Amino acid sequence: MHMPSHMPPSPSAPPLYRRLAAHYRGAIEAGSLAQGERMPSLRSLMRLHDISLSTALQLCRTLESDGWAEARDRSGYFVRKPQRLQMMPMGEPAASTSFDPAQYVGIHARVSDFVARRRAADVKVNLSTARAAPQLYPAEALRSNMARALRLRPELLSGAPPLRGDLNFRTALAKRAVSSGMTLSPEEVLVTNGCIEALNLALRAVAQPGDTIAVESPTFYGLLQVLESLGLRALEIPTSPQTGLSVEALELAFQAYDDIKAVVVIPHLQNPLGSVMPDAHKERLVRLCESRRVALVEDDTYTELLDVDTMPRAIKSWDRGGNVIHCASLHKILAPGLRLGWISAGRWQARVEMLKYTLSRHNEVLSQIGAGEFMGSGAYDRHLRRLRAALRVQRERTAEAIARYFPAGTRLNLPNGGLQLWVELPGMCSSADVFDVALREGIAVAPGLLFSNSQRTNHFLRINCGWPYDDAVDNAIRRLGRIASTL
Amino acid sequence: MHMPSHMPPSPSAPPLYRRLAAHYRGAIEAGSLAQGERMPSLRSLMRLHDISLSTALQLCRTLESDGWAEARDRSGYFVRKPQRLQMMPMGEPAASTSFDPAQYVGIHARVSDFVARRRAADVKVNLSTARAAPQLYPAEALRSNMARALRLRPELLSGAPPLRGDLNFRTALAKRAVSSGMTLSPEEVLVTNGCIEALNLALRAVAQPGDTIAVESPTFYGLLQVLESLGLRALEIPTSPQTGLSVEALELAFQAYDDIKAVVVIPHLQNPLGSVMPDAHKERLVRLCESRRVALVEDDTYTELLDVDTMPRAIKSWDRGGNVIHCASLHKILAPGLRLGWISAGRWQARVEMLKYTLSRHNEVLSQIGAGEFMGSGAYDRHLRRLRAALRVQRERTAEAIARYFPAGTRLNLPNGGLQLWVELPGMCSSADVFDVALREGIAVAPGLLFSNSQRTNHFLRINCGWPYDDAVDNAIRRLGRIASTL
The missing domain is CATH 1.10.10.10 (Winged helix-like DNA-binding domain superfamily/Winged helix DNA-binding domain)
Structure with a gap:
């Protein structure tokens, strides 16, 4: 040996x-x-x-x-x-020709209710967010970069922030984009308050209230909230837990609906599924949207959490005519306390810049300097390797515990990266009921009904794996399994 | 003596x-x-x-x-x-019963054009912004507060930002509000990315696209842009250069239009007029909006630049039923490089909090800590006194130069505080033409047509007084006067 x-x-x-x-x-x-x-x-x-x-x-x-x-x-x-390898994988969605009528009512109320109850509860183990433990992030290196910038450039506080964001930071982002196959100049990168502001800007640039936006089903509730708050209709497109958005189903949707103004997609480590789109699907999607003149919005927030040596190509890398809007952030991969997102909006760039100015002006610059310097050093890749390795262990242990403790018939696809697991409960076990009972015991999870306007995901749970797997987490998963078994 | x-x-x-x-x-x-x-x-x-x-x-x-x-x-x-004391004051607007039909097209294009041309030009003296010189702000004290916070609390970067913003900062804001007659708890203060985000949230909380919003005429173009970008109609209400919004005219507008969803008002040092509403007007305005159940949005950004010993009462201080939404920022008074705004939204507070979460999540916390500590010390009032004294000198010298160099018939009201002068050119001299010619000579001003959707303000200029009055500024004002004389 x-x-x-x-x-x-x-x-x-x-x-x-x-x-x-x-x-x-x-x-x-x-x-x-x-x-x-x-x-x-x-x-x-x-x-x-x-x-x-x-x-x-x-x-x-x-x-x-x-x-x-x-x-x-x-x-x-x-x-x-491992028992997790013997769990049944989830089924593939049917690329159906019948879609739910565009629904956009209720997510705000559901999410508000969920957030309010979680806050009011005495939560001891919070598995409901998509967040990793603070110790997994390079706070010390960022702190030192920022302290130096403060010392050397106090005018950062008293002068006007630079247009579009700090140039070094935008340059670092543009360089990094090369490894995903994109060619961007720093001028094509606009810094935003997180990816969520970037998504707001993208959707406002391409759509008017009342318009329809195609989204993956399920998708993260933050996006459904954005759509609802902007008066846009979410059309949910069947999405594979393995290969992401069904491009076939999207094609059918284009035939059935002629007011689709944009498609929003998370190509890598989709939230909540963890799916990764194959290159061929991404290219086909780009060409389809291009031919329909429908904006394609790419949310690239999770890609660098993928457990691979070479990053997959971004959707934007196939873009020829500026039809793809690329949005991303460093919230999950570098520093949860910083609001560092960005957008590169193709042919809508000028409109997005004006909307950003009208919405919140230019961002504060200090954290951009700290992050830009860090990204320009070898320390960034070392950090990512450590983060991915830690998350892999946490995902596997959580999955193993689910396999051990959850009722027979529970399904799970172990994603190849990321912060969370998407779990399908057997039968028609309601995740809202699991949420209720678990919360009373101080355990918070994200119930499936937050991830779709339909009832389709009511028997799913999203479980965070961002925290070190310890006895408290193990007990929480065991309790969740017992609750799901008895309901 | x-x-x-x-x-x-x-x-x-x-x-x-x-x-x-x-x-x-x-x-x-x-x-x-x-x-x-x-x-x-x-x-x-x-x-x-x-x-x-x-x-x-x-x-x-x-x-x-x-x-x-x-x-x-x-x-x-x-x-x-001083010659400035002999200049003719501006006339009072007529509280007319006929309003312009609600217009909301064009400001984006005008402002984009203005901004693009200013950026493309080789501007040597920029009098077009509402901004003071960096050396007038306490960068060193803020820097030191922030560096200490970074040293002692590196988890600020790696943990999730606190709900609503830093508690010390919100407490400092709530305490400060007392001197304007408001009673707010820190829980009623939500930190935003500048006042502009606060205004976006306020308007989205109370109105839908297509609704009408009453605004002062003239008003700062940032607000007109927000309205246009949200699909809201701006109804411009006559506004006195001395006493601000005409409450009588607003009453007539309420009778003529039944779809007014909100009134936005800058009670103190209105931008661009510099007017200050008397207490009796503010109270009458609060009661009028209350009785009509129309939201009253107060933009309090400039108040602390007023040259008075005792701050005037905020509009919000007369609010009984939560009908007033208070918005403000520290951008002009403490640190132009920081995006520190906040909102206290009365009966819309929960809705505004959800919209803020959906738009940009919670703000980064470091600059809030720095500002909060500064505001909690005596240094804040000392800084404000110095800033006001410096701006007073700059305003008076600029006004004196205008009196000396501008053509006879130029009108000016010298405001009792703030960063800018609003100048009425004689006859029908077009400020757009002045802008064009001056820009070619490297001088930027803000032409009046940016401050209204009507043609009413085309012969006005807004001139910044934020920079130390030196020979370059003096020459620029002289050139502006000559250009206005020849057009």
């Missing part, structure tokens, strides 16, 4: 026991170690890899926590396949 | 020559020193006030710069009344 422990680790590499655990995991996935087989004893692990007893123990316990081994009394560790 | 120079100055008091100049100015205004009378010689001033030759010279030159004295060759200084 090859011994990776003898390779000199790079400075930012994970600890030895983690690398060995990944090695054994690969062996189990490849079938070299079979389900039920006895793992090498601690003594032989120590000899084989030239490691201490403590490292050998950490290795076995990690495999156990990740679901790849189980300890049996006095007999050592045995290989097992 | 009483000698103020012997009073011990307080640490933040203006320099001796300034205090002596104020003393002589008072004597001239009171008539103790008559127009044309010879001023005491430098020698007698030195003896009289026990001051050096250099201080006596500074005193005389200050009186001369401020327009209260003139030097005659070899004969010393002679008393004069």
Whole structure:
């Protein structure tokens, strides 16, 4: 057996026991170690890899926590396949020719009710947001960049903020966009108050109240709220938990509705599904919208949380005539406390700039400077690798706990990145009821009914995996499973 | 003659020559020193006030710069009344029963055109904005507060921003509101991205596209842009250059139009007029809107630039049933580089909070902490006194130059505070033409047509007084006067 422990680790590499655990995991996935087989004893692990007893123990316990081994009394560790891999995947949506009539009433009330009740409750474990733990973000490096900028440039506070945002920051964003296949100049990047302001601007630039906007179904409730607040109608398009928006279904929708003014899509790690659109789908979508002269709005917020070495191409990378509006933010990947979003709006850029000026003027510049400097250094990629690795562990442990504790028939697609899991409860178990009962016990989750104007997602739950998986989270998932079983 | 120079100055008091100049100015205004009378010689001033030759010279030159004295060759200084006091005041608007049909087309295009041309030009003296020089703001104190907060609380960057904004900042705002007669709890204050976002939220909370909003005429183009971008109709109400919005005219408008959903008013230092509403008008306005159940939106951005010792009462202070929405910002009075606005929306507070969440989520918190600490200290009032004194000098010198250089028949009301002058050109001199010619010479002003959807203000100019009055500004005003004379 090859011994990776003898390779000199790079400075930012994970600890030895983690690398060995990944090695054994690969062996189990490849079938070299079979389900039920006895793992090498601690003594032989120590000899084989030239490691201490403590490292050998950490290795076995990690495999156990990740679901790849189980300890049996006095007999050592045995290989097992994680239970999460045996869960039924979700079904694919039918590319139906009948759509719900465009609905846009009620999400505000539902979300307000949900938020108000969560705030009023004594929440001990909050799994309802799409947020990661503060310690996963490089606060110290950002702080130091910002403190330096304050020291050297106090006129940042007393002079007018620069047009479109800090030039270095916009340059860093434009450079970064290259790795997603986009060619943007810094002048084509407008800094916004988070991705949510970018989406507001995009939709106001291309649509008028009463117009219809095609969205993925399900989609994150923030988008449904934006549509409702702007008086736009959400037309929900069937979306695959694996490959994202069904371009076929969208084509049918274009035939059925002639007032669709825009399509909003999250191509990578869709919220809540976690789906990732294949390149061929993205290209087809771009060409379809182009031929229909319908604006295509891309929400690229989650892409850099993908567990891959090479970033997938952004939808905007296929854009030829400026028909794609690219929106994104650093909220989830760099600093939840900063409101750093941006928009590149193709042929609507001038209109979006005027709308942004009319809505909130130019953004404060200090956090842009801090983030721009960080993104320009190698530290950014190191941070992303660490963040992805931590989130992977948290997602897998949460999924394993769901497989263990939730009722039979629960379905789950484990996404290849991101902060959350989308869980389908068996039968017609109402997630609103689960929410109610769980909240009384101090556990908050996001019930499925927030993610669609239809009733289609009422038996789903979105569960956050952004927090370190500890006993409190484990107990919360166990309680959720029990609640779902009894309802 | 009483000698103020012997009073011990307080640490933040203006320099001796300034205090002596104020003393002589008072004597001239009171008539103790008559127009044309010879001023005491430098020698007698030195003896009289026990001051050096250099201080006596500074005193005389200050009186001369401020327009209260003139030097005659070899004969010393002679008393004069500033020319600006002899300018004709503007006329009062007629409280007409016929209103322009609600117009809301074109301001975007006009403003875009104006902004684009100003940016493309090689502007050497920019008098077109409502902005003061960076050195008039306490950047160093804010910087130090923010650096400390960054050092002690790096989790500001990696954790979620607090609901509604930083609690200390909201508490400081609520405390400050007391001096304007308002009683607000910090929970009733929502932090926004500047006053412009607050106005967007206020209008979206109370009106739907197509609705009519009553505004002052003229009013700042930012507001007209907001209305147009939201699909709202601006109904312009006659407004006095002295006492602000005509409540009588508004009453007539209510009788003529039954779809007015809100009234937006800048009660103190109205932009561009500089008018200040008397208390009786404000109270009558509150009661009128209350009885009609029409929302009253108060833009309180400029109040603290008023040259008075006691702040006037905010409109909101007469509010009983939550019908007044109070909006304001620190952009003009504390830090132009920070986007610190807020809103207290009365009975629409919950709706405004949800709209804000849907539009841009909660604000970044660092600048709020810096501003909140500053406002909680005595330094804030000292800063305001210095800022007001500097702006007073700049306003008076600019007005004096206008009186000297502009064609006969030019009208001007010198406002009691603020950053700008609103100038009425004689005859039907087009301010758009003045703008065109001046821009070619590197001078930017704001032409009147930006401040109304009607043609009513085409012969007005708004001139910024935020920059120290130096030779470049003096030359620019002289050129503007010559251009206006020849057109």
